[in-house]
Amino acid sequence: YLRQRVIRRGLLRRGLLHRGFYTRGFLRRGLLRRRLLTSEVLRRSSYINVVFLFQFILGPMGNPLFSVHDNLSPVVSVEQNFDSLLIPPDHPSRKKGDNYYINRTTMLRAHTSAHQRELVSAGLDAFLLAGDVYRRDEIDCSHYPVFHQMEGVRLFSNHELFSAVEGGELLSLFEPNGRRTPQKQEEHSLEAVKLLEFNLKSTLTSLIQQLFSPEVELRWVDCFFPFTHPSFELEVLFRGQWMEVLGCGVMEQRILRSAGAEHKLGWAFGLGLERLAMVLFDIPDIRLFWSRDERFLEQFRGGDLHRPISFKPLSKFPSLHNDISFWLPESGSFSQNDFFDLVRSVGGDLVEQVTRVDQFTHPKTGRSSECYRIVYRHMERTLTQQEVKQTHERIESAAESQLGVRGRY
Numbered sequence: 001y002l003r004q005r006v007i008r009r010g011l012l013r014r015g016l017l018h019r020g021f022y023t024r025g026f027l028r029r030g031l032l033r034r035r036l037l038t039s040e041v042l043r044r045s046s047y048i049n050v051v052f053l054f055q056f057i058l059g060p061m062g063n064p065l066f067s068v069h070d071n072l073s074p075v076v077s078v079e080q081n082f083d084s085l086l087i088p089p090d091h092p093s094r095k096k097g098d099n100y101y102i103n104r105t106t107m108l109r110a111h112t113s114a115h116q117r118e119l120v121s122a123g124l125d126a127f128l129l130a131g132d133v134y135r136r137d138e139i140d141c142s143h144y145p146v147f148h149q150m151e152g153v154r155l156f157s158n159h160e161l162f163s164a165v166e167g168g169e170l171l172s173l174f175e176p177n178g179r180r181t182p183q184k185q186e187e188h189s190l191e192a193v194k195l196l197e198f199n200l201k202s203t204l205t206s207l208i209q210q211l212f213s214p215e216v217e218l219r220w221v222d223c224f225f226p227f228t229h230p231s232f233e234l235e236v237l238f239r240g241q242w243m244e245v246l247g248c249g250v251m252e253q254r255i256l257r258s259a260g261a262e263h264k265l266g267w268a269f270g271l272g273l274e275r276l277a278m279v280l281f282d283i284p285d286i287r288l289f290w291s292r293d294e295r296f297l298e299q300f301r302g303g304d305l306h307r308p309i310s311f312k313p314l315s316k317f318p319s320l321h322n323d324i325s326f327w328l329p330e331s332g333s334f335s336q337n338d339f340f341d342l343v344r345s346v347g348g349d350l351v352e353q354v355t356r357v358d359q360f361t362h363p364k365t366g367r368s369s370e371c372y373r374i375v376y377r378h379m380e381r382t383l384t385q386q387e388v389k390q391t392h393e394r395i396e397s398a399a400e401s402q403l404g405v406r407g408r409y
């Protein structure tokens, strides 16, 4: 906690948090302050449980195999967040509109994978890394610009992977003149990749079964990440819907090589902790993770990690909504995520959802206008019309002065 304060103060003093594109409103006033609160719910429940379950995987000395890291600064270089993971320069995930860049070379990490290379370089073979990650995104009950991920990485030497297999000493991790196929990378042997994939999938399946129940319905979906191949997503059937809970895969050998672990093979996964906790405990809205309301938090207190937490949802207080319509600037400079950021920075956690309800282009002048519905709800009490009106008017005038739109009120 203290370390985080120091980091933050240091950054403020060095002016890092004042410059740049998105540091003005939300970032400076709200977003980074979140780090000082840290989600109590995650601390008490899912985060600890996930780590706890991994502690059962023992290494050769009978000690927990995975080391746990949760104090790495969320301020990373663009190189760490993207280049170190082989994400190409023109990749859509680098968009300014989706990330919190502090300046050209520095940003708030968009995923915990940003630290893969540095921890492998430090010599770690099996680690878990939990932390806050930042993305500019839409506004609804499951999206919030800061959330938490947990990354897991495990590397294997030839001996570690094959020693349990009969005749395994004859097998090799690598295949000198191989080709890249949908199943494997060029330098890997198929038998090594299949064993690794089996280990990855069975580790994660048992994690999810422990967290949900042994009967939970799961499915693996092939997918693509620039830093793993092959790559998979794990989906869980929850209340009749398939829900993605994690991404994972066999680490790209180029990354291991750049981290000095070229003689090993590895798998990595990244899971969203709020997502998991929302499902496990029936938490209806992601903003509740930042609640200071004891009626909510006390349910997550208590020492015994074996005792499952059965969360009783707070009844929701009524919501109010107000629409806002405006003409877009003719320069074409309007971006939806800028507007969402502005609504967050002025409306704070009162804003539950923002949706575009109408779009219109004037047939003669060619000017476009858009209309958004803002849903306001307080997590802990009933809002008054008057309160909402004040906030809404502040959003209207901030939109006009900061985004160059012209209100149609």
Ligand code: PHE
Pocket: 110, 111, 112, 113, 151, 225, 228, 246, 247, 248, 249, 268, 269, 270, 271
């Ligand atoms: N970093 C990926 C994400 O945020 C998840 C991931 C981690 C995928 C590790 C593969 C390996 O979506």
